Amino acid sequence: MKASRGRDIGLLFKACHSDVKCRNDRGEAVDWYIVYKLPNVKDGGLSYLYMDESTGGWELSKEKIDSETGFLGKTLKPLLDFYTKKTEGFGYLLYNDQPPKPYSAPSSFGHSKGVVMLDRSFGLWLSHSTPKFPTYRSTEFWPSSGNANAQTFLCVTFPYQQFKEIGLQLKYIHAYSFDSEIPKTFPKELHCVAQRSCYPTQKPWFSVERLRSAAGSTFTSFAKYSRFKDGEFWH
Numbered sequence: 001m002k003a004s005r006g007r008d009i010g011l012l013f014k015a016c017h018s019d020v021k022c023r024n025d026r027g028e029a030v031d032w033y034i035v036y037k038l039p040n041v042k043d044g045g046l047s048y049l050y051m052d053e054s055t056g057g058w059e060l061s062k063e064k065i066d067s068e069t070g071f072l073g074k075t076l077k078p079l080l081d082f083y084t085k086k087t088e089g090f091g092y093l094l095y096n097d098q099p100p101k102p103y104s105a106p107s108s109f110g111h112s113k114g115v116v117m118l119d120r121s122f123g124l125w126l127s128h129s130t131p132k133f134p135t136y137r138s139t140e141f142w143p144s145s146g147n148a149n150a151q152t153f154l155c156v157t158f159p160y161q162q163f164k165e166i167g168l169q170l171k172y173i174h175a176y177s178f179d180s181e182i183p184k185t186f187p188k189e190l191h192c193v194a195q196r197s198c199y200p201t202q203k204p205w206f207s208v209e210r211l212r213s214a215a216g217s218t219f220t221s222f223a224k225y226s227r228f229k230d231g232e233f234w235h
Helices: 009-014 071-075 077-084 160-173 188-194
Strands: 001-006 032-037 048-052 090-096 115-116 121-128 151-158 178-181 208-210 218-226
Touching: 001 009, 048 218, 077 115, 090 188, 121 160, 151 160, 151 178, 151 208, 160 208, 160 218, 178 188
Parallel strands: none
Antiparallel strands: 001 218, 032 048, 032 151, 090 115, 090 178, 115 121, 121 151, 208 218
């Protein structure tokens, strides 16, 4: 996804009161962040670089990727809390073409990985590259198999109204949902993806959506189905 900045970011984001937000190492809500987990050169492959709108560039975090006090632990807290005590009006969808045990994704599903969490006001879309993440229904969310290679994470906080379009993008990706709990009143597009029954049946085999974050930034999402042919987007 590609972002462009809105002039009213500060005012709009202060109005958000949801607990389901992208969060930095300090637990502070942020509109978006990008994280690059370093490969296992030292520190066991748990170190990472962090960037959001306020950092002015990459920063080497003092936290470790598997720590509950780092950005992932803080961001995933609503989900981890939900595992022990269900919260009314909270929903989530976890997708991964290389899911954790006991799941296995057929090759017909898209090469994609991510976390969607939301309540009736706001939510987040965390797109990442890590196989077997997050660990299935465990508070120890980080798989040790993710230590060796570099990994990337992009998290964006969105208003609830955007999750219909996000569900549509996941449909075109044909995301493999390995765990989910979506309230009945939430967008039907998310339910369809959660049930693994969603994929395009006719052209166009791609979708482009301009998504507006909670703070007013615009992210352009490009999604394509397996039947998409190279160059088709430009015709």
